[in-house]
Amino acid sequence: MRDPFQIGGVTIPAGTRRTVDMPVSVMADHTPVTLSAHVVHGRKPGPVMFVSAAIHGDEVIGVEIVRRLLNATLLDRLAGTLIAVPIVNSFGFLNRARYLPDRRDLNRSFPGYSEGSLAGRLAHLFTSEILEQADVGIDLHSAAQGRENLPQIRLTPGDARLQELARAFAAPVTLVSKTREGSLREVADSQGVDLLLFEAAEGLRFDEFAARAGVAGILRVMAHLGMLTARGIPKARKPAIFCEGSAWVRAPMGGLIRTLRGSGDLVEEGEVLGVIADPFGDAELEVRAETAGIVIGRVTLPVVNEGDALFHIAEPREEADAEDIAAHLATPALFDEDEII
Numbered sequence: 465m466r467d468p469f470q471i472g473g474v475t476i477p478a479g480t481r482r483t484v485d486m487p488v489s490v491m492a493d494h495t496p497v498t499l500s501a502h503v504v505h506g507r508k509p510g511p512v513m514f515v516s517a518a519i520h521g522d523e524v525i526g527v528e529i530v531r532r533l534l535n536a537t538l539l540d541r542l543a544g545t546l547i548a549v550p551i552v553n554s555f556g557f558l559n560r561a562r563y564l565p566d567r568r569d570l571n572r573s574f575p576g577y578s579e580g581s582l583a584g585r586l587a588h589l590f591t592s593e594i595l596e597q598a599d600v601g602i603d604l605h606s607a608a609q610g611r612e613n614l615p616q617i618r619l620t621p622g623d624a625r626l627q628e629l630a631r632a633f634a635a636p637v638t639l640v641s642k643t644r645e646g647s648l649r650e651v652a653d654s655q656g657v658d659l660l661l662f663e664a665a666e667g668l669r670f671d672e673f674a675a676r677a678g679v680a681g682i683l684r685v686m687a688h689l690g691m692l693t694a695r696g697i698p699k700a701r702k703p704a705i706f707c708e709g710s711a712w713v714r715a716p717m718g719g720l721i722r723t724l725r726g727s728g729d730l731v732e733e734g735e736v737l738g739v740i741a742d743p744f745g746d747a748e749l750e751v752r753a754e755t756a757g758i759v760i761g762r763v764t765l766p767v768v769n770e771g772d773a774l775f776h777i778a779e780p781r782e783e784a785d786a787e788d789i790a791a792h793l794a795t796p797a798l799f800d801e802d803e804i805i
Contacts, residue, residue, distance in 0.1 A: 465478050465479075465507065466478035466505070466506070466507065466508070466509055468505070469503060469505040469512075469545050471484050471486075471501060471503060471547070471593055471594070471597070472484045472485070472486040472501070472593055476503050476505045477505070478505055478506065478507050479505070479506070479507040480505060481502065481503060481504040481505065481539075482502070482503055483500060483501070483502045483503075484500070484501050484502075484503060485498040485499075485500050486498055486499045486500070486501070486589060486593060488554075488582075488585065488586050488589060489582060489585065489586075497554055497555065498554075499549070499552065499554075499586065499589055499590060499593075500549070500550075500551070500554075501514075501547050501548065501549045501593075501594065502534055502547075502548045502549075502550075503545065503546070503547050503548075504534075504539050504542055504545065504546040504548070505545050506541075506542035506543050506544055506545060506546075506691070507543075508542075508543035508544070509543065509544065510542075510543035510544025510545070510689070510690055510691045511544045511545075511599040511600055511689050511690075511691060512544060512545045512547065512597055512598045512599050512600075513544065513545070513546055513547070513598060513599065513600045513601065513602070513685075513686065513689070513691065514546075514547040514548070514549065514594050514595070514598045514600075514601045514602075515529075515530055515533060515546070515547070515548050515549070515601070515602045515603075515604065515682060516549040516552050516590075516594075516601065516602075516603050516604065516648075517529065517530050517549065517550050517551065517552070517603075517604040518550065518551040518552055518553055518554075518556070518557050518604075519552045519553055519570050519571050519603065519605070519648065520553065520556060520562045520563075520569075520570070520571065520605065520606075520667075521551075521553040521554075521555065521556015521557040521558070521559065521560070521561050521562060521563070521564075522556060522557075522560055522561055522562045522608075522609060522667040522668050523562075523604070523605050523606040523667055524557075524606070524667075524668060524669070524670070525604070525606045525664055525665040525666075525669070525670060525671060525674050525675060525678070526550070526604030526605065526606065526662075526678070527550045527551055527557070528670060528675050529604055529675055529678035529679055529682070530548050530549070530550035530604070531550060532675065532679045533548060533679055533682055533683075534548055534550075536679070536683065538683065538692050538693075538696055538697070539692075541692065541693060542691055542692065543690060543691050543692070544689070544690075544691045546686075546691070547594055547597070547598065549590075549594065552570065552586070552590060553570050553586070555582075556570075560668060562608065562609075562667070564582055564583050564586075565582065566581060566582055566583065568581060568582070568583035569583070570583050570586060570587060571644075571646070571647050571648060572644065572645070572646035572647065573586075573587040573646055574587045574590075574591060574646055574647060574648050574650070574651040575587060575588065575591040575595075575651045576588030576589070576590070576591055590648075591651060595648070595651065595652060595655065595657060596655065598657050599657065599658070600629070600657065600658040600659070600685075600689065601648075601652060601657055601658070601659045601660070602633075602659070602660045602661075602662060602682055602685065603648055603649065603659060603660070603661050603662070604662050604664075604678060605661060605662065605663050605664075606663065606664060606665045606666055606667055606669075606674075607663070607665065607666050607667060607761055608667050609666065609667035609668055610666075610667075610763060610764055610765040611666060611667075611761060611762065611763055611764060611773075612665060612666040612671075612727055612761065612762060612764050613663045613664055613665060613666070613727070613760065613761045613776075614636055614637060614664070614727040614728050614758075614759070614760045614761065615635045615636055615637075615662070615663070615664040615665075615673070615674050615677040615678065615681075616635050616636065616637040616638065616639055616662070616663050616664070616760055616778075617630045617633055617635045617637075617638045617639070617660050617661065617662055617663075617681075617704065618638075618639050618640075618641045618649075618660075618661040618662075618663060619638065619639075619640060619641070619660060619661070620640075620641075620642075620643055620649070620653050621640045621641075621642065623653075623658075625658055626658055626659075626660065627706075628688075629658060629660055629685055629688065630660060630704060630706075631703065631704055632684050632685050632687075632688035633660060633662075633681035633682070633684055633685050633704070634681060634684060634700030634702075634703065634704050635662065635664075635677060635681055635704055636677075636704070636705065636728065636789065636792035636793065637704065637705050637707055637758060637760050637778060638704040638705070638706050638707065639707045639710055639760065639778055640706070640707070640708050640709075641710075649661055660685070662678055662681065664677060664678060666764060673793070680697070680698040683697045683698070684697055684698075684699075684700065701791040701792060701794065702788045702791045702792055705758065705780050705784050705788065705789070705792075706780065706781045706782075707757070707758065707760075707778035707779055707780050707781065708779060708781055709778070709779050710757070710760065710776060710777060710778040710779065711754065711755065711776075711777060712773040712774070712775065712776050712777075713737060713751060713752075713753060713754055713773075713774050713775040713776075713777065714771050714772060714773055714774060715740060715751070715768045715769065715770055715771060715772045715774055716740070716749050716751065716770065717740055717742070717747070717749050717770050718740075718742070718768060718769045718770045719740045719741050719742040719743065719747075719768065720740065720741055720742075720743065720766045720767060720768075721738050721739070721740045721751070721763065721766055721768050721774065722738055722739045722740075722741075722766075723737070723738040723762060723763070723774075724736060724737060724738050724739070725737045725738070725759055725762075725775065726759065726762065727759050727760065727761060727762055728758065728759065728760075728789055728790075728792070728793050729758070729759045730756075730757075730758055730784055730789060731753045731756065731757065731758075731759060731777065732753065732756050733753055733754065733755055733756045734752050734753060735752060735753045736750045736751070736752055737751045737752065737753055737759075737774070737775050738750075738751045738774065738775070739751065740768065751774055751775070753775070753777060754777075755777060755779060756779070757777040757778050757779045757780065757784075758777065758778050758780060758784060758789065759775055759776065759777055760776050760777070760778045761775070761776030762774065762775050762776065763775070
């Protein structure tokens with residue numbers, strides 16, 4: 465029998481699961497606020513993995529992914545330990561807002577400080593109780609409100625181990641991107657914790673394809689690490705398309721945009737992505753791709769100002785095939801006998 469797992473002053477015996485509430489703060493009306501983690505501590509030895517969501521409070525798709533993950537019967541046979549945190553930023557989640565009440569971005573506040581600001585205290589609690597106990601993590605995000613992201617993994621440049629895990633996850637696109645100061649990804653990298661960042665869907669909106677892609681990808685990574693048996697986990701239809709860089713196409717004028725290309729589309733340099741017209745009908749401008757690549761994100765609101773980011777285009781390492789992308793974008797089945805490894 466494995467040793468018990470300790471978190472937040474709570475002891476969790478092997479072969480059991482429990483939700484642990486760790487105090488963060490008390491609101492102005494004396495309502496206590498906690499960081500809640502659900503721990504599944506397997507009977508067999510294995511890695512410690514955390515899955516976190518809603519570091520930005522309006523990124524609700526990750527909450528749904530964690531909920532579905534925790535309901536997967538495959539976890540009954542878990543080797544190792546899973547720490548699932550569906551809502552890191554409960555302040556923002558309750559207020560349907562990205563940031564904390566003091567307008568701080570939690571994902572620029574790591575590793576935090578126990579005597580610091582609200583963001584610093586919450587980041588410190590997550591770092592000390594969860595990150596420092598983990599071997600690997602998957603942090604779930606979405607685009608901001610008014611934008612959408614194609615399901616994608618982002619990882620630190622030059623890390624062969626992360627590339628291996630990204631291949632196992634098999635999101636439609638894997639994008640190499642630098643870490644940002646104060647982000648969970650930066651601190652995980654400095655502490656030797658393998659962290660994949662998953663981006664998908666839009667703020668404050670559910671997306672069935674994104675939810676299924678997220679759950680399936682996490683389960684594939686867990687199987688790759690030996691935490692789960694592969695049987696019953698959806699196999700990837702195609703390998704992930706690796707992209708080395710990306711850039712936003714911005715609005716050349718303000719007005720109303722009619723988008724002509726969507727997330728997952730392959731575009732050529734100079735191709736028309738949309739048309740912006742002013743409200744009086746006096747002027748129209750075409751928005752064209754500045755490079756060839758895959759549209760991995762786009763604006764969803766029709767009202768744009770000059771300079772707004774409209775289309776996010778990633779450049780594949782190798783020539784991408786439209787049929788491969790289409791195979792990725794077919795809604796992934798979960799636990800379908802025809803789609804298991």
